[in-house]
Amino acid sequence: MATAEEVAKAAERRDIRDRWLLSAPALLVIFLAATGPLLIVLVYSFLTPGSYGDVKWQFSPEAWIAVFLERDIFDDTLSVAAAHVTIFLRSIKLSVVTTIATLVLGFPTAYFMATRSEKTRDLWLFLITIPFWTNLLIRTFAVLQIIRNEGIVNTILLKLGIISSPIQILYTDTAILIGMAYVYLPLMVLPIYASMEKLDFRLVEAGYDLYATRFKVLRKIIFPLVKPGVIAGSILVFIPALGAYVTPSVLGGGKNMMLSNLIELQFGQGRNWPLGSALSIAVMIIVMVALLAYVRNAGKSGVRHG
Amino acid sequence: MNWKTTATAMGLALLASTSLARADGELNIYNWGNYTSPDVIKKFEAKYNIKVTITDYDSNDTALAKVRQGGTGFDIAVPSQTYVPIWIKEGLVLETDPGKMENFKNVAPEWANPDFDPGRKYSVPWALGTVGVVVNTDVYKGPADSWGIIFNTPDELKGKVNVVPEMNDVIFAAIKYVGGQQCTTDKEVLKKVRDTLVAAKPNWIAMEYNTIEKMGAGDFKATSDWNGSALRQRLANPAIHYNYPKEGFGLWSDNVVVLKEAKNVENAKLFQNFIMDPENAAGLSAFHRYANAIVGSDKYMPADMKDAPEVVIPAADKPHAELQQMCAPEIQDLYTKIWTELQK
Numbered sequence: 001m002a003t004a005e006e007v008a009k010a011a012e013r014r015d016i017r018d019r020w021l022l023s024a025p026a027l028l029v030i031f032l033a034a035t036g037p038l039l040i041v042l043v044y045s046f047l048t049p050g051s052y053g054d055v056k057w058q059f060s061p062e063a064w065i066a067v068f069l070e071r072d073i074f075d076d077t078l079s080v081a082a083a084h085v086t087i088f089l090r091s092i093k094l095s096v097v098t099t100i101a102t103l104v105l106g107f108p109t110a111y112f113m114a115t116r117s118e119k120t121r122d123l124w125l126f127l128i129t130i131p132f133w134t135n136l137l138i139r140t141f142a143v144l145q146i147i148r149n150e151g152i153v154n155t156i157l158l159k160l161g162i163i164s165s166p167i168q169i170l171y172t173d174t175a176i177l178i179g180m181a182y183v184y185l186p187l188m189v190l191p192i193y194a195s196m197e198k199l200d201f202r203l204v205e206a207g208y209d210l211y212a213t214r215f216k217v218l219r220k221i222i223f224p225l226v227k228p229g230v231i232a233g234s235i236l237v238f239i240p241a242l243g244a245y246v247t248p249s250v251l252g253g254g255k256n257m258m259l260s261n262l263i264e265l266q267f268g269q270g271r272n273w274p275l276g277s278a279l280s281i282a283v284m285i286i287v288m289v290a291l292l293a294y295v296r297n298a299g300k301s302g303v304r305h306g
Numbered sequence: 307m308n309w310k311t312t313a314t315a316m317g318l319a320l321l322a323s324t325s326l327a328r329a330d331g332e333l334n335i336y337n338w339g340n341y342t343s344p345d346v347i348k349k350f351e352a353k354y355n356i357k358v359t360i361t362d363y364d365s366n367d368t369a370l371a372k373v374r375q376g377g378t379g380f381d382i383a384v385p386s387q388t389y390v391p392i393w394i395k396e397g398l399v400l401e402t403d404p405g406k407m408e409n410f411k412n413v414a415p416e417w418a419n420p421d422f423d424p425g426r427k428y429s430v431p432w433a434l435g436t437v438g439v440v441v442n443t444d445v446y447k448g449p450a451d452s453w454g455i456i457f458n459t460p461d462e463l464k465g466k467v468n469v470v471p472e473m474n475d476v477i478f479a480a481i482k483y484v485g486g487q488q489c490t491t492d493k494e495v496l497k498k499v500r501d502t503l504v505a506a507k508p509n510w511i512a513m514e515y516n517t518i519e520k521m522g523a524g525d526f527k528a529t530s531d532w533n534g535s536a537l538r539q540r541l542a543n544p545a546i547h548y549n550y551p552k553e554g555f556g557l558w559s560d561n562v563v564v565l566k567e568a569k570n571v572e573n574a575k576l577f578q579n580f581i582m583d584p585e586n587a588a589g590l591s592a593f594h595r596y597a598n599a600i601v602g603s604d605k606y607m608p609a610d611m612k613d614a615p616e617v618v619i620p621a622a623d624k625p626h627a628e629l630q631q632m633c634a635p636e637i638q639d640l641y642t643k644i645w646t647e648l649q650k
Contacts (some may be wrong), residue, residue, distance in 0.1 A: 254513040
């Protein structure tokens with residue numbers, strides 16, 4: 001006869017087994033849909049490029065070497081892949097600037113929304129999500145229509161006589177930034193708003209009661225409390241901005257490559273799939289390292305509350 | 307209405323929709339976007355009672371990669387002359403022997419036995435075109451029959467030039483501009499090519515495909531472009547002119563091949579034969595706005611294309627035309643490096 005302890009143990013084992021069985025379909029999907037393709041990319045990055053696209057099943061570290069080093073095609077010297085570094089830095093710079101721009105625009109927006117009455121809040125939330133109903137490409141083309149030389153902004157300024165010839169905004173870095181900030185703004189506003197909504201505004205009042213200036217209240221009370229939202233928003237903006245493809249191409253004119261263009265080139269006209277794969281993995285590693293560093297730093301200086 | 311009647315109604319509706327579309331056969335065409343005349347397809351469908359489905363692609367590399375993977379369900383594809391030898395070599399296409407088809411007699415002699423498909427064992431000409439320079443003459447009135455418009459931009463056009471980012475076309479043009487041969491391995495020439503491109507880029511405003519709309523709206527005042535695109539631009543704005551660079555310009559041709567994995571081989575062959583008919587070839591041209599290789603099709607061409615300088619290469623420019631070739635992979639590698647350098 002089994003003791004009560006044994007019965008309990010058996011039940012526990014069965015429980016564990018059931019849990020695994022029940023989660024097996026989900027785990028399988030995660031493996032097939034997420035890990036599987038990534039593994040293929042990883043494997044491809046260690047193969048030899050086939051002639052005119054595809055790969056040869058032959059091990060080669062060449063692609064990974066080419067990510068970091070380049071052999072000069074004219075004097076055969078080996079040096080740091082300056083072109084890749086330039087493109088990496090351009091993409092990172094654009095992502096950082098986009099994150100800052102959306103933060104500067106998004107923080108006051110979220111604050112404004114959170115300080116409205118319960119009922120109107122929903123309306124503002126609704127308005128913020130409206131752009132998501134439209135395809136990214138269409139939103140980008142809408143921005144193009146606004147800023148192009150014959151576009152709305154220039155036409156109005158010309159008609160009013162403020163300028164005598166159209167301002168060239170399209171195909172400049174400014175155009176890319178306007179587009180990126182517009183496209184990614186909701187991703188910043190929503191998490192900050194979520195934090196802000198939970199903020200106990202009595203703390204703000206208390207701050208004022210204790211003679212804190214407005215700036216001090218913002219810096220010492222509001223900002224630390226909504227910091228999780230700011231961190232989440234920054235991550236949500238930074239990562240897709242790093243891989244942005246449509247917006248820089250359409251508004252920037254495609255003269256200067258972003259990371260995504262460089263990777264696309266290898267799978268398209270460049271016909272070097274292993275290099276494209278290696279570049280993709282390299283970007284992932286960079287994002288992961290940057291994220292870990294960011295979250296760890298942000299967590300350290302954060303104020304504990306609860 | 308309970309769920310049973312709903313289900314029955316839906317089933318009936320589904321049945322009706324499929325029976326309406328029933329035809330003797332099917333044909334699945336895999337072609338470049340906005341390239342296949344709906345009128346000609348309708349005519350083909352009516353004549354043979356075949357249902358045609360068209361799927362778009364946007365580059366030779368995409369098409370090749372997809373067909374290589376197999377299981378596409380496509381019967382027909384339309385690769386460019388540079389890619390046809392690869393499709394043949396890799397065994398992706400079926401030897402349908404169009405050279406023996408009834409309408410083959412209509413193919414112009416210079417296109418009846420091309421290097422990329424000797425004896426026309428696999429392919430049928432779909433469209434022909436050139437890559438040249440488009441200029442808005444309201445802004446620039448000087449001579450424009452040179453790649454110099456792109457690579458040594460005159461002052462009036464500085465900051466207003468676009469370059470269509472087709473790597474092989476741009477490098478071909480730059481090689482011609484510095485006086486080299488296509489697919490050259492001469493490092494001196496390639497160095498000049500790189501330096502020319504890098505020095506020219508600050509005068510460009512963009513590197514985009516969307517030239518018809520942007521030239522029309524005035525965002526660009528000059529661009530490198532395909533001739534059919536240039537024709538559409540001139541029809542919208544008569545000040546826009548297409549020019550054949552005197553240093554040499556690229557000639558291309560897209561060709562209809564039948565895939566080895568095709569399920570409707572007979573229908574695909576019918577289609578290959580069908581488009582070599584002068585009237586049908588003209589119908590295709592009327593839509594995609596490029597020339598074709600079918601003798602006698604000019605009779606059926608739309609009026610605005612018959613003598614269009616974009617479609618009919620003027621006799622004086624013809625000697626500068628050169629059929630573009632696919633360079634060896636190691637040369638392509640050099641091109642990609644120069645291209646990365648240019649766009650970094």
